[in-house]
Amino acid sequence: MPLRFNLVVxxxxxxxxVFVGLFAPWLAHTxxxxxxxxxxxxxPPSWTWWFGTDAQGRDIYSRVVHGARIxxxxxxxxxxxxxxxxxxxxxxxxxxxxxxxxFVNGLTNLMLAIPSLIxxxxxxxxxxxxxxSLLIALGLTNWSFSCRIARASALSLKSQGYVQAxxxxxxxxxxxxxxxxxxxxxxxxxxxxxxxxxxxVLAEASLSFLGLGVRPPYxxxxxxxSEARDQITTAPWLSIFPGLAIFLTVxxxxxxxxxxxxxxxxxxxxTRV
Amino acid sequence: xxxxxxxxVDDLRxxxxxxxxxxxxxxxxxxxxxxxxxxxxxxxxxxxKSITALALIGLLRHPLSIGAxxxxxxxxxxxxxxxxxxxxxxxxxxAMIFQEPMTALNPVSPVGRQIAEMxxxxxGKSWREANRLAIxxxxxxxxxxxxxxVKDFPYQLSGGMRQRVMxxxxxxxxxxxxxxxxxxxxxxxxxxxxxxxxxxxxxxxKGTAVLMISHDLGLVANVCRRVAVMYAxxxxxxxxxxxxxxxPAHPYTRGLxxxxxxxGSRAAHGQSRLQEIxxxxxxxxxxxxxxxxxxxxxxxxxxCRTVEPAVDLLDAGGLVRCHxxx
Amino acid sequence: MRAALSxxxxxxxxxxxxxxxxxxxxxxxxxxxxxxxxxxxKPRVLRAVDGVDLELxxxxxxxxxxxxxxxKSTVALSIVGLQAPSSGSIELDGEAVxxxxxxxxxxxxxxxxxxFQDPYASLNPRQTVRRTLEDPLRLHGVRARSExxxxxxxxxxxxxxxxxxxxxxPHEFSGGQRQRIGIARALILNPKIVVCDEPVSALDVxxxxxxxxxxxxxxxxLGLSYIMISHDLGVVEHMSDRVAVMYLxxxxxTGPWxxxxxxPAHPYTRALxxxxxxxxxxxxxxxxxGELPNPLKPPDGCAFSPRCRYVEDPCRREPLPxxxxxxxxxxxxxxxxxEL
Numbered sequence: 001m002p003l004r005f006n007l008v009v010x011x012x013x014x015x016x017x018v019f020v021g022l023f024a025p026w027l028a029h030t031x032x033x034x035x036x037x038x039x040x041x042x043x044p045p046s047w048t049w050w051f052g053t054d055a056q057g058r059d060i061y062s063r064v065v066h067g068a069r070i071x072x073x074x075x076x077x078x079x080x081x082x083x084x085x086x087x088x089x090x091x092x093x094x095x096x097x098x099x100x101x102x103f104v105n106g107l108t109n110l111m112l113a114i115p116s117l118i119x120x121x122x123x124x125x126x127x128x129x130x131x132x133s134l135l136i137a138l139g140l141t142n143w144s145f146s147c148r149i150a151r152a153s154a155l156s157l158k159s160q161g162y163v164q165a166x167x168x169x170x171x172x173x174x175x176x177x178x179x180x181x182x183x184x185x186x187x188x189x190x191x192x193x194x195x196x197x198x199x200x201v202l203a204e205a206s207l208s209f210l211g212l213g214v215r216p217p218y219x220x221x222x223x224x225x226s227e228a229r230d231q232i233t234t235a236p237w238l239s240i241f242p243g244l245a246i247f248l249t250v251x252x253x254x255x256x257x258x259x260x261x262x263x264x265x266x267x268x269x270x271t272r273v
Numbered sequence: 274x275x276x277x278x279x280x281x282v283d284d285l286r287x288x289x290x291x292x293x294x295x296x297x298x299x300x301x302x303x304x305x306x307x308x309x310x311x312x313x314x315x316x317x318x319x320x321x322k323s324i325t326a327l328a329l330i331g332l333l334r335h336p337l338s339i340g341a342x343x344x345x346x347x348x349x350x351x352x353x354x355x356x357x358x359x360x361x362x363x364x365x366x367x368a369m370i371f372q373e374p375m376t377a378l379n380p381v382s383p384v385g386r387q388i389a390e391m392x393x394x395x396x397g398k399s400w401r402e403a404n405r406l407a408i409x410x411x412x413x414x415x416x417x418x419x420x421x422x423v424k425d426f427p428y429q430l431s432g433g434m435r436q437r438v439m440x441x442x443x444x445x446x447x448x449x450x451x452x453x454x455x456x457x458x459x460x461x462x463x464x465x466x467x468x469x470x471x472x473x474x475x476x477x478x479k480g481t482a483v484l485m486i487s488h489d490l491g492l493v494a495n496v497c498r499r500v501a502v503m504y505a506x507x508x509x510x511x512x513x514x515x516x517x518x519x520x521p522a523h524p525y526t527r528g529l530x531x532x533x534x535x536x537g538s539r540a541a542h543g544q545s546r547l548q549e550i551x552x553x554x555x556x557x558x559x560x561x562x563x564x565x566x567x568x569x570x571x572x573x574x575x576x577c578r579t580v581e582p583a584v585d586l587l588d589a590g591g592l593v594r595c596h597x598x599x
Numbered sequence: 600m601r602a603a604l605s606x607x608x609x610x611x612x613x614x615x616x617x618x619x620x621x622x623x624x625x626x627x628x629x630x631x632x633x634x635x636x637x638x639x640x641k642p643r644v645l646r647a648v649d650g651v652d653l654e655l656x657x658x659x660x661x662x663x664x665x666x667x668x669x670x671k672s673t674v675a676l677s678i679v680g681l682q683a684p685s686s687g688s689i690e691l692d693g694e695a696v697x698x699x700x701x702x703x704x705x706x707x708x709x710x711x712x713x714x715f716q717d718p719y720a721s722l723n724p725r726q727t728v729r730r731t732l733e734d735p736l737r738l739h740g741v742r743a744r745s746e747x748x749x750x751x752x753x754x755x756x757x758x759x760x761x762x763x764x765x766x767x768x769p770h771e772f773s774g775g776q777r778q779r780i781g782i783a784r785a786l787i788l789n790p791k792i793v794v795c796d797e798p799v800s801a802l803d804v805x806x807x808x809x810x811x812x813x814x815x816x817x818x819x820x821l822g823l824s825y826i827m828i829s830h831d832l833g834v835v836e837h838m839s840d841r842v843a844v845m846y847l848x849x850x851x852x853t854g855p856w857x858x859x860x861x862x863p864a865h866p867y868t869r870a871l872x873x874x875x876x877x878x879x880x881x882x883x884x885x886x887x888x889g890e891l892p893n894p895l896k897p898p899d900g901c902a903f904s905p906r907c908r909y910v911e912d913p914c915r916r917e918p919l920p921x922x923x924x925x926x927x928x929x930x931x932x933x934x935x936x937x938e939l
Binding site: 317318431433434461462463464465466467469488489490491492494495514515518519525528529532533534535536537538539540544546547548549550551553554569 | 666667773775776803804805806807808809811812815830832833834836837838856857860861870871872873874875876877878879880886887888890891906
């Protein structure tokens with residue numbers, strides 16, 4: 001199979017972001033929080049300061065590298081929560097049907113009607129800022145897409161012969177959902193999960209930008225943008241590099257999601273050679 | 274003196290593009306259909322019967338293409354016609370009906386309009402005139418209350434009614450050749466019998482030649498005067514439909530005729546083991562060497578595994594492609 | 600003592616409910632679907648199965664024939680517990696399946712199994728053959744590794760697959776082999792009754808004989824009883840001991856296979872036989888006219904009357920004809936059966 005452009009580029013970008021996040025302590029030149037030195041404040045990018053320095057003289061490169069850790073952790077963990085909630089609700093709703101399906105459907109529609117960022121803001125307002133509340137807020141507000149996909153897959157899969165056969169063999173509902181339905185809907189769920197991961201990284205940036213979520217001095221890409229907004233004309237590198245990090249990561253995830261859709265979509269995969 | 278046949282297929286090869294590699298999905302296909310004649314192509318899924326039909330009507334699309342050979346319509350080669358000329362031929366001179374009429378009909382247009390369109394497109398009639406002709410066409414395919422049915426949308430009709438509409442569209446312009454690809458496979462047997470009878474009557478009355486394609490040898494033999502059996506991209510036998518049932522020459526045809534439980538055979542022979550054709554149908558990408566049927570054949574010898582058999586003439590009239598026929 | 604007694608009355612009326620050799624008894628089965636009537640219409644009732652009685656004896660194959668929409672598949676699904684009946688009773692091996700609505704799926708699974716039509720959709724594409732066969736065994740309490748391996752290997756051999764096939768996925772098999780796997784899955788729990796729902800219709804013509812032979816062989820070696828559902832009369836005649844013909848949710852004719860196919864009494868059965876496209880088969884019967892009526896608005900009187908060539912006035916009026924004795928075990932639901 002010819003390697004697809006979007007799969008390769010997207011995968012590379014995302015792998016790079018994960019690599020940077022994992023090895024941040026070794027890749028960073030200085031400590032992102034402690035190594036402030038007002039003598040080096042607002043240096044433009046140079047051979048010494050690759051991405052320049054901020055008003056406290058901290059190395060932007062090191063902060064972007066450490067920011068990958070926080071941004072990706074928040075993105076991945078919250079997206080895992082989203083996928084878990086979405087798939088559990090969607091799978092059970094689609095397979096069991098009845099009042100539970102109506103209830104989940106109503107809940108999904110409700111979630112889709114409220115802008116998820118505003119909903120997340122409301123949750124943050126109740127829980128107070130911080131990493132844990134950020135994870136909860138983002139993890140509770142973005143599951144409607146995976147729920148819809150899981151429900152639609154369950155609806156179409158449950159009439160398949162092998163699901164019927166499992167019932168006749170005496171399988172219980174939970175066993176059927178886990179062994180017969182779930183493995184056969186993983187493809188679209190992974191695609192939606194990957195695309196959702198991009199929005200989760202963006203949402204983290206937005207919330208941190210608004211001062212909720214990760215608080216200074218700890219670096220996340222969103223909080224760095226937030227701190228940089230007053231100096232956007234005098235020291236543009238303060239915004240450019242974290243912004244570029246967000247842009248490339250989200251772009252990479254979207255390309256990866258599209259590429260995965262191409263290979264995991266059951267329609268395009270031949271069943272018999 | 275022999276008249277020019279209506280359609281003549283000469284050593285046709287159809288290529289399938291499998292990720293840049295070209296494999297022959299069907300080759301060495303030769304047959305002729307005379308004006309007003311009924312001819313059947315029988316075979317299992319993947320034997321190449323449907324793509325042969327698509328080649329005749331100029332509807333092969335990537336990854337399929339004509340690799341070699343000629344198709345002559347009234348003596349004129351048509352395999353290299355421009356798309357515009359092919360469109361002219363299609364519908365007007367050569368028409369086709371498909372297995373599933375629901376997907377072949379436009380779901381958002383009333384059936385009367387879809388029939389009338391043919392008269393406007395190919396015969397240059399006005400819409401008013403075409404609508405009148407559409408009602409006549411529906412009546413001719415024995416649809417009750419045609420003046421009301423023309424306003425129906427395809428979903429409002431039963432499967433049998435939809436197939437009647439397809440036949441009305443196909444025969445609207447009085448084509449010389451009707452290609453019917455599994456026209457009744459989606460229908461119940463009692464309805465199938467009616468549709469087949471309708472198709473046979475109408476084509477006989479109008480002198481339309483029929484190329485019928487099906488996996489059901491009995492059905493094809495019922496409709497057609499001559500039958501060709503395809504296996505793994507080759508025509509392996511061609512005979513009159515009576516002979517092919519009574520004296521099948523190719524071991525594959527023999528197997529097909531003998532393997533199916535026919536009504537009345539249990540009363541005659543008891544509940545004996547059915548004669549099986551062993552093995553499986555080969556994939557297009559891995560047709561066997563030599564005779565393509567050799568891994569499944571009961572008469573196989575060494576020569577079958579290495580040498581592809583040539584076409585032999587049968588005494589009774591007919592063709593067979595087998596080293597050990599008869 | 601009771602068993603000896605019941606052995607004598609097996610051929611008698613259905614009064615012999617204790618007859619040991621009746622393994623499946625369906626009584627007055629009805630499956631009605633309630634459809635909403637859209638924005639304005641009244642809710643409507645689709646009577647998919649409307650009062651079906653069946654008996655299957657041990658070791659017997661009962662053929663269920665009819666065109667799409669006649670309710671034969673709904674009967675099959677009810678027997679294996681995939682479709683809840685609206686009313687009526689199903690007794691398997693003396694145990695009521697449908698009493699009180701709740702069914703013991705596991706117990707039912709060890710008695711009745713089903714082979715589906717489509718060998719492509721009926722196997723989980725993400726499970727190897729071994730898993731497909733092992734999981735049900737574990738679920739039903741077979742714990743010992745050696746026993747599981749043993750039973751999987753035996754079953755593969757039974758259906759004509761090789762041991763190394765066990766670790767392959769469904770997409771690596773052809774249609775005929777997949778159907779063999781489907782049969783193996785249906786038989787792995789040693790059921791007594793197997794419902795075969797059009798088991799060869801989706802297969803290539805040259806493969807069908809293999810599967811038909813296999814099913815008949817397994818019936819003998821494993822002592823199975825079959826409900827054989829098909830629209831192909833040739834297949835049904837070849838496999839069945841008794842046959843029931845269904846039309847619009849009801850049985851219109853039933854009896855031993857020879858009676859049904861050599862002396863069919865119902866005009867619909869005759870029409871089915873007349874519609875077989877076999878150039879060598881010459882039958883004196885007339886075909887049906889028209890198509891299946893809308894099952895939501897079934898005709899008054901005999902359901903077949905609008906399509907029947909022998910129709911007379913009484914046929915179109917209520918009440919509908921009863922399923923009555925025609926000759927010995929041959930029952931027919933037709934006002935004119937005796938005259939025809």
